Amino acid sequence: MERHGKVLDPDKAAEAMLPYVEAGFTTFDMADHYGSSEVMAGTFKRKYPELKTQMLTKWVPAPGTSKPTDVREAVTKALTRMQTQQLDLLQFHAWNYSDPRWLDCLFHLQQLKHEGLIAELGVTNFDTAHLRIAVACGIDIVTNQICYSLLDQRAAGKLTAFCLEKNIKLLAFGTLAGGFLSERWVDQPEPAIDESLTWSQMKYKRFIDQTGGWQRYQVLLRTLQPLAAAHGVGIACIASKFIMQQPAVAAVIIGARLGESEHITENRKLFEVMLSEEQMQSIREALNHLQPLPGDCGDEYRKPPYLTASGDLSHHLKDMPAPYEVVDDRAQQKQKVLSGTTWESMAGYCRAVKTGNRVFVSGTTAAHGPIAIAVGDIAAQTHFVIDKIEGALQSVGASLSHVVRTRVYVSDIAQWEQVARAHGERFRDIQPANTMVRAELIGTEYLVEIEAEAVVPG
Numbered sequence: 001m002e003r004h005g006k007v008l009d010p011d012k013a014a015e016a017m018l019p020y021v022e023a024g025f026t027t028f029d030m031a032d033h034y035g036s037s038e039v040m041a042g043t044f045k046r047k048y049p050e051l052k053t054q055m056l057t058k059w060v061p062a063p064g065t066s067k068p069t070d071v072r073e074a075v076t077k078a079l080t081r082m083q084t085q086q087l088d089l090l091q092f093h094a095w096n097y098s099d100p101r102w103l104d105c106l107f108h109l110q111q112l113k114h115e116g117l118i119a120e121l122g123v124t125n126f127d128t129a130h131l132r133i134a135v136a137c138g139i140d141i142v143t144n145q146i147c148y149s150l151l152d153q154r155a156a157g158k159l160t161a162f163c164l165e166k167n168i169k170l171l172a173f174g175t176l177a178g179g180f181l182s183e184r185w186v187d188q189p190e191p192a193i194d195e196s197l198t199w200s201q202m203k204y205k206r207f208i209d210q211t212g213g214w215q216r217y218q219v220l221l222r223t224l225q226p227l228a229a230a231h232g233v234g235i236a237c238i239a240s241k242f243i244m245q246q247p248a249v250a251a252v253i254i255g256a257r258l259g260e261s262e263h264i265t266e267n268r269k270l271f272e273v274m275l276s277e278e279q280m281q282s283i284r285e286a287l288n289h290l291q292p293l294p295g296d297c298g299d300e301y302r303k304p305p306y307l308t309a310s311g312d313l314s315h316h317l318k319d320m321p322a323p324y325e326v327v328d329d330r331a332q333q334k335q336k337v338l339s340g341t342t343w344e345s346m347a348g349y350c351r352a353v354k355t356g357n358r359v360f361v362s363g364t365t366a367a368h369g370p371i372a373i374a375v376g377d378i379a380a381q382t383h384f385v386i387d388k389i390e391g392a393l394q395s396v397g398a399s400l401s402h403v404v405r406t407r408v409y410v411s412d413i414a415q416w417e418q419v420a421r422a423h424g425e426r427f428r429d430i431q432p433a434n435t436m437v438r439a440e441l442i443g444t445e446y447l448v449e450i451e452a453e454a455v456v457p458g
Contacts, residue, residue: 001257002035008258010036014044016258021051023264029145029171029253031058031091032078040258042083055082056089056171058124058145061105063095064321071108075117091122091145095316096302097130098391099323100368100384106139113140122171125298128158129383129425135166136374143250146297148172150181150220150239150287151207154297160248169250172243176254178204181239183228186221190214193311200255202309210305211290223286227279233269241273242283323391324351337392341367352392359398359454363409364388365446372445378415382422385450393454402454403432409439409449419448 002008017028017040030037041055059074078087092109094102112118122143123131131144144163148155148170155170163170176182178200193202208217224235231238240252254267275283293300293307300307301316309315327336327350337352344350352361366373366381374380390400406427410419416436423434432452441449 007036008040010039010043011047013040013258014047017044018048019262019264020256021048021053023268025264025267026052027054027056027251029056029173031060032074033058033060038078038081042081046083054088055084056091056122057082057087058091058093059105059109060093060124062317063099063101065101066105066108068108068111071105072112075109075112079117086116087118089120089122089143090118091124091143093124093301094126094130096320096323096391096394097387098394099321100373100388100391101323103134103137103368103373106134106137110139125301127296127298128162129296129380129422131159131168132162132377133374133380133384135168136377136380141166141168143169143171144297145171145173145253147174147300148243148246148249149175149177149207150224150242150283151177151204151211151217151290152293153287154293154295156246159297160246163248168248170246170248171251171253172246172249173253174204174207175240175243175252176236177207177239178202178255179236180204180208180217181221181224182236183221183225183234186225186235187218199309203307206305206307206311207293210293210307216290219289220286223282227275227282230279231273233273234266237266237269237273238275238283241270241275242280244270245275245280322395324395326395335396337395339388339392340369342370343367351388352396354396354398357456357458359393359396359402359456361389361392361452361454363407363449363451364392365441365443365449367446372443375445376447378410378412378447379418379422381446382419382448382450383426385448386422386426389450389452393452398454398456400426401430402456403427403430403452404455405433405453406435407451408434408436409441410436411439411441411444411447413438415447423450 028041030041038057057078090109092106109118109121113121120142121140122145123141124145126144134141146155152174178198191197193205197205208214221235224238228235228238243249243252295303306312325338327338329336334353334355336350338344339351349362352359364385366384373384393399408419408423410416
């Protein structure tokens with residue numbers, strides 16, 4: 001609603017929120033980059049202080065360094081805009097896991113939670129591996145907000161299992177796929193991705209394309225039609241209810257165009273409908289005809305294919321800084337990558353060296369500056385180590401896809417399978433030559449060490 005520089009009147013927007021609260025919809029989700037949404041929420045709290053509501057927001061910092069002062073400034077800004085002394089739930093988004101500074105942000109946010117500026121911490125668009133790393137680092141995470149719909153079932157497997165294990169709740173957005181999961185689009189001609197669609201529709205039309213195209217999507221709609229009729233509701237209600245009934249899901253987030261399209265009466269029916277197991281199974285069978293979305297939760301913001309409104313990250317980011325410092329050694333015609341761990345300066349080596357079209361990455365552990373990451377969790381450490389390797393490669397213009405060999409060292413060979421599975425997740429389509437051996441690693445807190453070699457074509 002605030003496209004092309006338009007800004008909504010916060011008082012009128014607050015008044016438009018009132019019917020939702022009066023109907024029982026008392027939790028609102030927003031973000032620092034959702035236009036003036038935080039200002040609207042703060043205005044509502046000021047105008048209607050007697051009404052009990054939950055205001056959830058997000059912090060989505062630019063990739064790169066965020067000092068403790070930067071994090072505090074971001075939280076203070078949200079507190080000011082929302083006219084409150086404590087944020088009910090602050091959800092954090094990381095752009096590039098290969099840059100370990102995302103963890104620094106969470107450490108700083110945890111400190112602000114201890115100070116009372118944040119009541120609860122959540123994350124948004126996290127996959128299982130990196131949610132596991134954060135939890136293993138002692139971050140008190142209660143929610144993970146992810147895209148989860150009939151078109152996007154990426155959260156239904158490992159992520160759900162991990163959240164159930166750690167008592168983390170899923171907040172599902174995109175359950176209506178920008179309105180595509182409704183009667184309006186049954187048997188309609190396929191639209192082009194252009195300005196005739198809303199930003200949300202441009203985004204979710206890409207989801208439809210990735211899951212098999214317009215005709216398979218139409219088959220899904222026709223499967224949902226009789227179920228909706230049986231309950232006396234619309235397809236949108238069935239689509240959201242299916243996700244609400246999934247394990248670990250605490251809530252679905254429904255987009256609201258304040259003052260334009262309320263759908264309050266329709267959304268209240270979500271609490272009156274209960275899908276039977278037979279009906280749930282019929283929907284699952286329909287989903288089997290769709291192609292699974294590539295990657296894991298949140299990948300649409302981190303790697304191709306970018307399933308965003310613009311089809312890339314141009315309207316989200318200006319650039320992506322290198323994760324690590326790179327030093328050009330022209331005398332020896334090589335580039336050196338420095339990750340800043342205490343080991344590198346003490347022992348006189350660098351994280352990686354690029355010479356010609358080859359990149360050699362040193363034995364890498366789950367060290368981040370002076371601290372060890374995910375102590376006691378070998379799977380989490382393996383993912384963090386591979387992130388560091390990927391970050392070193394990115395810093396000299398390479399990627400994991402260029403890796404031709406990995407060597408893995410584990411201190412406890414009984415845990416080899418967890419390491420192998422993590423390696424398999426990250427290198428499944430790359431398949432470098434690989435060796436794993438048991439070794440006595442330096443530092444008992446480090447359970448796994450990996451080195452890698454890459455060849456960059458050309």
